[in-house]
Amino acid sequence: MSHPQRQRSAALARLCLSLGWGLWLGLGSGVPSAMAEPLIVEAALDRPVFQPVLDAFSAEYPQITLDYRDSSSLEADRRARDPEAPPDVVISSAMPWQLALSNEGRAQALDSVEAQHWPAWAKWRNEVFGFTFEPVVMAYRLELASHMLPPTTHRDLLDMLTHDRDWLRGRVVTYSPRDSGVGYTLLQQDARYTSRIWDLVAAMGAADVDLAKSTQEMLEGLSAGRYWLGYNLLGSYAMVWAQNHPDIIVQVPSDYSLVLMRMVFVHRDAPHPEAARRFVDFLLSQRGQHILAGSTPLFSVRDDVIGPYTAQRLRDQVGDHLYPIPVNATLLAFVDPLRRQAFLRRWDRELNILSE
Amino acid sequence: MSVPPVSLKRRLALWLIAIVAGLGTLLLIEAYTSAHKAADRALDGQLAAASLTMAESLQWPDGQPTLEMPASALQILATQWQERVFYWLQADNGRLITRNAELPISAAMRRAAGHHPVFYDADLDGVPIRLHGREIDSAGWDTQEPVQLWVGHTRRGRELLAGELFEKSASRFAAMVLITAALLMIALRALLAPLERLRRALRDRHPDDVEPLALEVPREMREWVDTLNRLLADQRDRRATLLRFIADASHQLKTPLAGLQSTSELALASPDPAAWRRALGEVHDSASRTSRLAGQMLSLTRLRHLGPDQERQPLALDTLLREVVTEWADRQESRDHDLGLALACTLPAWVAGESWALHELLNNLIDNACRYTPRGSQITVTLRDLAPGRLMLSIEDDGPGVEAAARERLTRPFERGQRQDTEGSGLGLAIVDSIARRHGSPLELSAVSPHGLRLSLTLVRLDPPDSAPDTHTPDTGAHA
Structure with a gap:
């Protein structure tokens, strides 16, 4: 074939390609179900909180039909291990379990630009990405402040529980480390920073602490007046709750x-890997993080995002005593069954140590 | 099809490439394996450290081994490359204490780890991993049960580290090769410079210039230049010989021509027809002599310009000798001489030769002998066996002989051995020598006692062809 002919045919091919592309786009937007590309997201993240991000994703990728399955962190972990029906994307706040899944080889590495540029402290093996920045807080009812000086530090809390134990008895709530992956992780991390946390556990035990499975449960209990004080709540949920319930005060420990x-x-065996990668890329992208920062209380990790809920703004507000749970192999120790057993044994012992 | 000339530079470059490729492959293989070994050594240390940290946390609270997994151990295991980490802890009685993966640990590996700490390369679900196992003995109040602790991680960091190390060695090697090549090219240029100078010196030479080359060259090229100079010297000698020959030939031709001129002038000046006739006779004699001289010059020139080995065929020398000697015996010129033939060799005597040339040689030899010896001299042509496969042909006379110093020069053209009294052209022996050389040996001259001269040459004997007649016993030739 002579040279000009080849050029002509190449141009023709390009034309066909662009025609096809246009046709495909037209079909994609016009008849979404015809070209539907399903995407299964297994998430331990309340749908109402996350909805703005999901909506934005659907708007950007109308051809992808999102199947968002909201569940608890332990349930999400169980589903991710199901070899029969693996999800495409797994989202969970139970960081050790997520890392364990990656360690078991159930995650696939992403090599997109967003993944490469994601801050190193918030990702592991380019497989697991921390895409929110949620402070862990204390929350109390407004009445508490009228009876005593509300706690601002862990020590304040311990003092209060020690001095006003009888008054607070049955009115304190925290995560159950046994029933909640998040609660277990938070307590393990607390114990790593200081062993005095056990004094706090003992004091809470003496005050007949109630154990909840979720932040939502704690917030509802607080609003209902069942509890006066909650410890280790997810700040993201609590802050939104406090906006609608002025009788609840959220305190970021100082x-x-x-x-x-x-x-x-993205799951290794994701049935729709292309869509899955697009979804995670979207979460990490400036646009995704912008919606996260503006329309959800989940706080954006990215420095280049501006909005009410960003890690940077939180740091400006509460100072530099924010300690993100490190994303590294140390988290894997938390899911070791022996360690978990020993930890929960100690929890049980400490919880009852003052009552005996 | 013409073969392109080889380039020394290209050859050297090819050699360099061959050496570098061969040596480089070996070096790179070595670098590759040692890079992997080094990476393994470095990261095996982390495996051992993680294992140690875990062992420290092992406790036997109720006689049962238990472990509160130290987070730092896992972080050490993960390394900076964020490996997937694995651990596996089992009591000696086979009871599993804890693990986070089903590691491919065989019974043999377990036995080996029982003796001393071990490292293994293994494969977990298609992912290559590195394992480290050891046994921990610990005293307890109730039991002294040993525990096997295995830790492992994926090999990503090792591959990256090894790749980095290998890349470094490879680039060092590449740099070395490039520098060597550059230096070699420079060295080659410098080394080839004398050759270039020689080329220039030869090219810029005038064609007539046969002076030796005066050129500074390295020792290795000295011999080369010497050979060239020898060649030039030969050239010079040949040139000189040629010029002398031409000068001599012109001189030799000039004398009879001058004679002819003066004879004819004298005759023209005389009114006497008898003088004319006499002069015509002289002119005729002189012309035939000159013609013979020219003929001999021609044959000498022809001999010297013929290529080697031309027209050489097997021929029976004894037959040739008989023919020639018989012919000469009948001639006027040998009337006063005693010409004889002695075949003192195994017959027939076959040699490879040019028939016309050997004829010429014998004619000249006999003519010479007749010409330069007094009447009544005895001239004997002899053919005898010299050594196996060699024949000596000689002719000797009992004339006055030639002094040793003059003998040397006899074979040169126009030498007559200080004898200017004969009608010879002075070319006879030069022709004989040329023919003898064409047949493999120079003409040798020696004295015969008590007086006389012997001229001899050596010939290579051939096996007689199949059709040759049977061998005769040597016979002694009769003198004519």
């Missing part, structure tokens, strides 16, 4: 505050 990150990864 000595140190843990920061939890929702971890997301």
Whole structure:
């Protein structure tokens, strides 16, 4: 074939390609179900909180039909291990379990630009990405402040529980480390920073602490007046709740505050890997993070995002005593069954140590 | 099809490439394996450290081994490359204490780890991993149960580290090769410079210039230049010989021509027809002599310009000798001489030769002998066996002989051995020598006692062809 002919045919091919592309786009937007590309997201993240991000994603990728399955962190972990029906994307705040899934080889590495540029402290093996920045807080009812000085630090809390134990008895709530992956992680991390946490556990035990499975449950209990004080709530949920319930005060501990990150990864056996990668890329992208920062209380990790809920703004407000739970192999120790057993044994012992 | 000339530079470059490729492959293989070994050594240390940290946390609270997994151990295991980490802890009685993956640990590996800490490369679900196992003995109040602790991680960091190390060695090697090549090219240029100078010196030479080359060259090229100079010297000698020959030939031709001129002038000046006739006779004699001289010059020139081995065929030398000697015996010129033939060799005597040339040689030799010896001299042509496969042909006379110093020069053209009294052209022996050389040996001259001269040459004997007649016993030739 002579040279000009080849050029002509190449141009023709390009034309066909662009025609096809246009046709495909037209079909994609016009008849979404015809070209539907399903995407299964297994998430331990309340749908109402996350909805703005999901909407934005659907708007950007109308051809992808999102199947968002909201569940608890332990349930999400169980589903991710199901070899029969693996999800495409797994989101969970139970950071050790997410890392364990990656360690078991159930995640696939992403090599997109967003993934490459994601801050190193918020990702592991380019497989698991922490895409939110949620402070762990205390919350109390407004009445508490009228009876006593509300706690601002862990020590304040311990003092209060020690001095006003009888008054607070049955009115304190925290996560159950046994029933909640998040609660277990937070307590483990607390114990790593200081062993005095056990004094706090003992004091809470003496005050007949109630154990909840979720932040939502604690917030509802607080609003209902069942509890006066909650410890280790997810700040993201609590802050939104406090906006609608003025009788609830959210306190970011001023000595140190843990920061939890929702971890997301694309499953190794994702049935729709293309859509899955697009979804995670969207979460990490400036646009995704912008919606996160503006329309959800989940706090954006990215420095280049501006909005009411960003890690940077939180740091400006509460100072530099935010301690994100480190995303590294140390988290894997938390899911070791022996360690978990030993930890929960100690929890049980400490919880009852003052009552005996 | 013409073969392109080889380039020394290209050859050297090819050699360099061959050496570098061969040596480089070996070096790179070595670098590759040692890079992997180094990476393994470095990261095996982390496996051992993680294992140690875990062992420290192992406790036997109720006689049962238990472990509160130290987070730092896992972080050490993960390394900076964020490996997937694995651990596996089992009591000696086979009871599993804890693990986070089903590691491919065989019974043999377990036995080996029982003796001393071990490292293994293994494969977990298609992912290559590195395993480290050891046994921990610990005293307890109730039991002294040993525990096997295995830790492992994926090999990503090792591959990256090894790749980095290998890349470094490879680039060092590449740099070395490039520098060597550059230096070699420079060295080659410098080394080839004398050759270039020689080329220039030869090219810029005038064609007539046969002076030796005066050129500074390295020792290795000295011999080369010497050979060239020898060649030039030979050239010079040949040139000189040629010029002398031409000068001599012109001189030799000039004398009879001058004679002819003066004879004819004298005759023209005389009114006497008898003088004319006499002069015509002289002119005729002189012309035939000159013609013979020219003929001999021609044959000498022809001999010297013929290529080697031309027209050489097997011929029976004894037959040739008989023919020639018989012919000469009948001639006027040998009337006063005693010409004889002695075949003192195994017959027939076959040699490879040019028939016309050997004829010429014998004619000249006999003519010479007749010409330069007094009447009544005895001239004997002899053919005898010299050594196996060699024949000596000689002719000797009992004339006055030639002094040793003059003998040397006899074979040169126009030498007559200080004898200017004969009608010879002075070319006879030069022709004989040329023919003898064409047949493999120079003409040798020696004295015969008590007086006389012997001229001899050596010939290579051939096996007689199949059709040749049977061998005769040597016979002694009769003198004519």
